[in-house]
Amino acid sequence: MTKAVINSVPVFKLYGETAAWPTPDLIHCESIAERSRLHDWQIKPHRHGDLVQVLYVGAGLAELEVEGQVNRVSQASLQVVPALSVHGFGFSEDVQGYILSLAQPLVDMLSTALESTPLATAACYELGSQRGDVNALFESIAQEYSEPALGREVMLQSLISALLVWVARRSQAVDGNEAQIPDRGREHLQRFTHLLEIHYRAHRPIEFYASELGISAAHLNALCRRLAGQSALQLINQRLLLEAKRSLVYTAMTVNQVSDSLGFSEPAYFSRFFKRGCGITPKAFRLQR
Known part of the structure; x- marks a missing residue:
């Protein structure tokens, strides 16, 4: 292909x-x-x-x-x-x-x-x-x-x-099972996903992940867009958003506590971030679940 x-x-x-x-x-x-x-x-x-x-x-x-x-x-x-x-x-x-x-x-x-x-x-x-x-x-x-x-x-x-x-x-x-060897780009993206799981609460910049992978930030962004259809920043934000949703649904933490647990400097910033990603506030999201 x-x-x-x-x-x-x-x-x-x-x-x-x-x-x-x-x-x-x-x-x-x-x-x-x-x-x-x-x-x-x-x-x-x-x-x-x-x-x-x-x-x-x-x-x-x-x-x-x-x-x-x-x-x-x-x-x-x-x-x-x-x-x-x-x-x-x-x-x-x-x-x-x-x-x-x-x-x-x-x-x-x-x-x-x-x-x-x-x-x-x-x-x-x-x-x-x-x-x-x-x-x-x-x-x-x-x-x-x-x-x-x-x-x-x-x-x-x-x-x-x-x-x-x-x-x-x-x-x-299974004897003789032929492993499909991923190309270098996929290996980088899989490692990025693994690093993101470790560091997403710390709000690391794209340059941090690129440095850990031994590639440039531009290269990482290009790989993410080519293989995942999104920029590196979008993937970072989606991981934060996913964890925010899980905390709002499955825990009794207040919105302020969720914000703090995810490394946001202040609840107002967290609420704006959440609304940009979901279209509604964290409080409204919790009430509709």
Whole structure:
């Protein structure tokens, strides 16, 4: 695929959406049919700047293309789609299964605990006799995601950790599995995302991240725009905004306390920042949840 073609591939948060991540969660789970039926069962090639996806096909037919590698699925399978990978899918109308989208910061955190990065490489695994176990895992994730209850976030992270362990063990067991080596630009962007997760509360300037990566600020901005469809500053602001939303929804902190926890010099500045990103004030956002 030529550079010109790559640059023309749209970057979505979720397929067909250009708005910011729709919930304070670092997780999104839906059935394959829920979104693909809206697009005539064809998901055209696109990328996600900071999302990793795991697609579970339990029944039906699917054609899964990730970075030019096409897998035609007619039995239960699991497809891993790393962040920034160009991918497109086609499904039969009787398809059953789920697609799990995970924000890169959550993947990084869980992978660190696992001391492995099982979702960093595109791969398609036939489930065979393990279909029942994987199906039960995805159904539990989907149910927990759709029905907020006490300990929801902890339970979701536990279930997703179990999924990561399954993928890690399966990838280890597959002989001759061809890893797709990311290009240098993607490596820089993935490292930027990792650094951002560590430093976003400190409001570090773009030059700080560029220096840590050993590249210029202009180069970092160009990479972010080319591969994630946004500037480095927009990605920094979105991470702050996501954490602000999560704090407003899932904690009892006051707006002033949220502002302080996120490193803002004063609550008024935080409120202006939040309203620019969400269109409403932090207080109004909390009241509508």
